[in-house]
Structure formats: C-alpha cells, structure tokens
Amino acid sequence: MSAATTATLLGMLLVHLAGDFLLQPRRWVDSRQQHKARSASLYLHAGLHGVLILLVLLLAGASTVFAATGALVVAASHWLIDLGKSHLDPGKLHWFLLDQALHLLILLGLWLVWVDGTAPLTAALAWFTHPDTLGLLLTYLLVTRPMSLAIALALRPWSQDVVDPGTLVAAGARIGILERLLVLTLVLQDELAAVGFLLTAKSVLRYGDLRERKDRKLTEYVLLGTLLSISLTLVLGLLARSLFWGG
Template sequence: MAKVVLTLFLIGHALGDFYLQSSELAIGKDKSFKKLLKHGVIYLFSMMFVIIPVFSLKLLKWTVIISIAHFIVDLVNFFIKKKITIDDKLDALAYSLDQIIHILVIIFTAAIIYFLSEPISYTYCIQYILNRSQIDVMDIFSWMLILLIIIQPFSITIKKLLYRYKPTANNEEGGHLNAGALIGILERCIILLLLSVGQYSSIGFVLTAKSIARYNKIADDPKFSEYYLLGTLLSVMLVIIAYLLIF
C-alpha cells in the first residue's frame, strides 16, 4: 500500500502544480501573495481529491502536511524572487530545485507513513470492485501518473531547461503555432507505448519520422539543429527514466 499512497501523492502533485495551475497563476504567484495562497489552496484540494480511494483521517493529516510544506517552499521562492532578479538560467535552476524539493517531500512523507505502519486500506467501494473483478488498481494508478507527467510537466520542464539554448530567430516560421509542443507530446506518448510492449527498436523510427519533417531546418541552421537534438534527447530520456521508475 505504500507504493499506492506514493503514486497517489505524485498524481495529486502533478494535478495541483501543473494541470490545475494556469499560466497566469504560475506567473502571478511569484508576484502576488494572494495568488500564491490561491495556488496553495488548489494544491491542497487536489491532494485531498486523489486520496479518496484510500481515504482516512490519518492519511488526510499527511496530505495536509505535504500541502503546507509545498506552500512553504513556494513562499520561500516567492521571497527570493522578490529580492533577486531572476534571468532565464536562474529560472531554470529555481524551477528544477523547486520540483526536486516538492517530490522529495512527497517521497519522505510516504516513507514515514510506511515506517510508522499507518493503517491504509481501500475505501469500501474500491474494495468491493476489487473483490468482484481482476482489476489491478496499482497498474491503473501507475498509468495515470506516467500519462499525466509526460504531457504537461515534461513539456514545461523541457521548455524551462532548454530555453537559453533556443535560437533567437523565428524558427517556427512557416509552421503552426505550438505544433512543436504537440509533436513532442505525441512523440513521448508513442515512445511510452512502445516501451510498454517491448518494441524498443521501433523508437528509432519515431525519431526518424520527426527528423524528416524538420530536415531542411536541421541542415541549414546549426543552432536550431543543436536545440532540436537537445530537446529530442531530453524528451526521450525523461520518458525512459519515468517508465523505469514507475513500472
């Protein structure tokens, strides 16, 4: 059950820190305490929502603790950004440290719950369904988690980490707005499916197809080709690491 709790906490984090946080709120919480508080409340409710399958008052206590710790980390980040001018390089570093701390807090909390042998069980409805079917709930939770993180969190992470390598010229000229981000999401989803069925060699065909569409740009613009290669390799690496860790 410890793995179930950890997975649910991570799902709650993905929902609260990415999907339920608009771009406006993400930017505004660094400048406005009111918006930071709003994000904290949304995050708390997202964490409370995901523990419904194993809900208990003791688990709710740990959920509140995680949410408070999340708010404190964001609050420290808020004051730092008030004092220091953050450029793109520092922004990527701050984002990385922020997410690492949040995830470590969740892992540490799940470990405490495990070592304290907190009584955790599925709610009556979930247990009833499990007793009458052969559904692997942990497998469902794992797929929910990995699908959530390879879409928006990975897209934002790649954008943050590689922003300073992005060529200044308008390399999307002639293409559709945000098409690159959508291509990246589809690429990661296809790679995930290939990993799940053991078709590792087929991943190369996906990357080849993606490269063909940008062949002229890659051949004519060295800076774009480097940025493209970094983005592709980072995207593939993140999917593989996530798959190995979750499954």
C-alpha cells in the first residue's frame, strides 16, 4: 500500500471528522432532531460531506466521474444515516458509536473501490491473525472485565467491612479497567517510570479523600485493591512484552 493511497484514506477520515464535529453548528443538530427529513440543515450537512469528499478524491488524482460518484454516495448515505439517528435518543453512547461506525464503513468501502484491490484487506487480515497480534489482544482483554472480577473475588473477604456511599455506581471498576489498560500500554512500551508516576498521582488524589473520612478500613481496602490491580497488570504486561512485543 503506497503512501498516496494511505494519505487519501487519512484525508477522507480527516474531512469526515471536520464535517461532523467542527463544521456542524449546534443549530443544525437541533433542527435535524426536531424536523427530521424536513430539516434543511440535514441536507446542508450531507451536502457538505459530499463536497469535502469530492475535494479529497480530486486532490488524490481520482477521475471526475469517480470523485463525483463517490461524493454522491457519501452525501446520500450520510443523509440516510443521520435521518435514522434523528429518530433515536441522541444522548445514548451506543447510537453515537453506531452512527460513526456506519459513516466510517462507507468511507472505507469507497476507498477500497478507489484503490481497486483487496491488498489492504489482505494485509490487515494477515496482521490481525498474526500470533503476536492475537496475543496482545488477549492480554488487553484480560486486564478488563476478567481481571476486575478476579480482583473483586480476591477482595471479597474484606468487602463486607467497608462502606463507601460517596462514590458513583460501578465507577471504581471502570476506573480500574482504564487504569490497567494504561499501565499495560506503558509496560509494553517499557515506560515503567511512568507507571510509578501514575501510581503516585493516584495515591495523591485518593489520600486527601481518605484522610478526610478517617476510615482506616476503607484506606486499607483501596490500597490493597490498587496494589493488586497494578501488580497483576505489571506481571501480565512484562510477560506479554517478552512473548509478543519483541522483548
């Protein structure tokens, strides 16, 4: 895959993000949600995406016919997808992710037609099915929900002695998952000093809160959970780096 074809794909993604998040006024979104297919803003937004894609394809050297056809496909699909989204709850994350995924699939399909070959898909499939890639994906998966459950079970003997009503529901588990993903990435990049900095920063943030509550059991429980989470992730990360990351 040449640098030119890669640049074209990146350009298409760039103008999509610009059109959806930088060049779309809030009043367009409100109009679409209120008036649905009768909203002029919906047509303006779809047309803007078509024009942006047209410019990218022309700059990439595509023929006028192909660029115009691609622009029409993008504009029409964007109109249809956003029309469907206008009938859904805009405050739900899964609808937002589905909306963006559909737009990106359209762009990817158009790009694959333009490069006229399956080489990018073949290369992506070869990378995805490589043992090292699968091993890394397995490692990242392990530090999410599976490790959360393992830590919860390990701490169960002490959980009955701890009452912490001042926290968000399930926030601790989600923070732990994000923390382990970050630690794992740092370990794979051989940035162990940054792991120490992260642990120190978390300790500082939690220290004031725990000190004000003067709850020694809660302090010990949080410390135990944090050290267990970090330790397991460090061991798993070092093992993964040795096996899949080239040592």
